[in-house]
Amino acid sequence: MRIREIKLTPVAFRDPPLLNASGVHEPWALRTVVEVLTDEGLTGLGETYGDRSHLERLRTAAPALVGLDVHAHHAQYARVAGAVGTDVFVDQHGLTGAGSNQKTVDAVFSPFEVACLDIRGKAAGLRVADLLGGPVRDAVPYSAYLFYKWAGHPDAEEDRFGAALDPEGIVAQARLLVGEYGFGSIKLKGGVLPPDQEIAAVHALRDAFPDLPLRIDPNAAWTPDTSIRVGRELAGVLEYLEDPTPEIDGMARVAPEVPMKLATNMCVVTHEHLPPAIAKGAVGVLLTDHHYWGGLLRSTQVAALCATFGLELSMHSNTHLGISLAAMTQLAAAVPNLTHACDTHTPWQQGQDVVVPGALRFVDGAVPLPAAPGLGVELDRAALAELHENYLRCGIERRDDTAYMRRTDPAFQPKRAYW
Numbered sequence: 001m002r003i004r005e006i007k008l009t010p011v012a013f014r015d016p017p018l019l020n021a022s023g024v025h026e027p028w029a030l031r032t033v034v035e036v037l038t039d040e041g042l043t044g045l046g047e048t049y050g051d052r053s054h055l056e057r058l059r060t061a062a063p064a065l066v067g068l069d070v071h072a073h074h075a076q077y078a079r080v081a082g083a084v085g086t087d088v089f090v091d092q093h094g095l096t097g098a099g100s101n102q103k104t105v106d107a108v109f110s111p112f113e114v115a116c117l118d119i120r121g122k123a124a125g126l127r128v129a130d131l132l133g134g135p136v137r138d139a140v141p142y143s144a145y146l147f148y149k150w151a152g153h154p155d156a157e158e159d160r161f162g163a164a165l166d167p168e169g170i171v172a173q174a175r176l177l178v179g180e181y182g183f184g185s186i187k188l189k190g191g192v193l194p195p196d197q198e199i200a201a202v203h204a205l206r207d208a209f210p211d212l213p214l215r216i217d218p219n220a221a222w223t224p225d226t227s228i229r230v231g232r233e234l235a236g237v238l239e240y241l242e243d244p245t246p247e248i249d250g251m252a253r254v255a256p257e258v259p260m261k262l263a264t265n266m267c268v269v270t271h272e273h274l275p276p277a278i279a280k281g282a283v284g285v286l287l288t289d290h291h292y293w294g295g296l297l298r299s300t301q302v303a304a305l306c307a308t309f310g311l312e313l314s315m316h317s318n319t320h321l322g323i324s325l326a327a328m329t330q331l332a333a334a335v336p337n338l339t340h341a342c343d344t345h346t347p348w349q350q351g352q353d354v355v356v357p358g359a360l361r362f363v364d365g366a367v368p369l370p371a372a373p374g375l376g377v378e379l380d381r382a383a384l385a386e387l388h389e390n391y392l393r394c395g396i397e398r399r400d401d402t403a404y405m406r407r408t409d410p411a412f413q414p415k416r417a418y419w
């Protein structure tokens with residue numbers, strides 16, 4: 001089964017004003033939908049970032065894959081690495097850590113690999129989770145992903161979630177998401193307000209949801225000393241503390257001083273970070289993300305390394321659509337040591353999608369593994385065309401939470417080790 005053609009379609013969809021340490025989400029989020037077509041008439045789907053420079057790298061790499069067999073994982077990876085060359089992609093928002101050449105190659109390769117696995121599954125009548133070793137769970141638990149947020153974008157109407165700028169607003173948001181999706185754990189995106197206000201929000205969540213595991217992730221907005229203070233104040237309250245402070249050395253300073261495990265999707269984001277992070281005891285939980293860890297198969301290899309070195313696993317999410325949710329679900333279903341509920345931004349997308357509705361649904365906060373072969377989702381061509389039109393009209397070519405925040409607050413600075 002050889003790759004005959006690859007189509008890349010950038011899309012945009014509405015995103016609420018979610019606040020983070022880098023600024024605030026713009027009114028439109030970008031993604032790229034990847035379709036891989038074979039000489040036997042099968043099509044596979046992948047989804048990745050929509051930033052223009054990433055799209056250009058995808059456009060450079062795609063022709064290099066034409067003619068290769070869909071099973072030729074290593075040959076495909078080598079071709080992508082050759083096409084990317086020495087390039088380094090750096091996220092403008094910085095929320096997934098530093099850029100590197102390996103991370104860039106892995107991020108470009110990922111959607112093609114997912115699409116090839118989708119094809120391989122469809123051809124064999126197997127789910128992608130079956131190709132990854134077989135599911136160890138038939139539904140994947142996700143966490144309620146809470147954000148401080150404005151009531152609506154500037155000059156726009158209030159959205160259905162309303163404002164969340166204090167503990168009451170955060171608890172109300174949690175009640176909405178837990179009520180609608182049945183989530184069994186909660187993550188608060190922090191790094192937005194001074195730490196004591198965020199500690200108060202976590203305590204308010206603990207009071208409102210005494211049985212649900214809680215996490216907070218300030219995206220490295222705190223100094224090591226503040227991280228230690230916050231960690232101690234939240235003793236017994238947190239499932240884990242995610243990226244309180246920047247860099248492996250900073251995390252290694254905090255880790256032995258706080259009672260809970262530290263988690264990361266910022267200081268360990270590619271293979272070269274694993275040896276120093278493990279040697280220094282910097283993290284106890286790795287949030288894997290197939291979008292920048294080189295796809296699904298390579299993510300299972302990272303998971304095996306984590307098992308070997310005693311790191312627990314969770315899963316990171318960026319704003320995404322249904323192809324990514326399907327890929328995340330297939331992967332998480334097949335990784336035995338992924339024991340923490342995964343992150344997802346799905347509720348914030350309010351039904352906007354490029355896949356035919358129905359295959360992915362939340363039952364008690366978990367997504368049951370779809371029954372159909374491959375990823376188990378089907379492209380909705382009318383929706384894809386509509387979201388592509390959005391992309392052409394929205395005027396946004398890369399995610400820039402900081403620049404958007406500065407339109408409201410010209411003096412705003414991204415917060416790294418700030419408090």
Ligand SMILES: O=C([O-])C(=O)C[C@H](O)[C@@H](O)C(=O)[O-]
Binds near residue numbers: 019343
């Ligand atoms: O866990 C994380 O660090 C993230 O999910 C990063 C994201 O980009 C999140 O902060 C967001 O959507 O603003």
Ligand SMILES: [Mg+2]
Binds near residue numbers: 217219243264
């Ligand atoms: Mg994080």
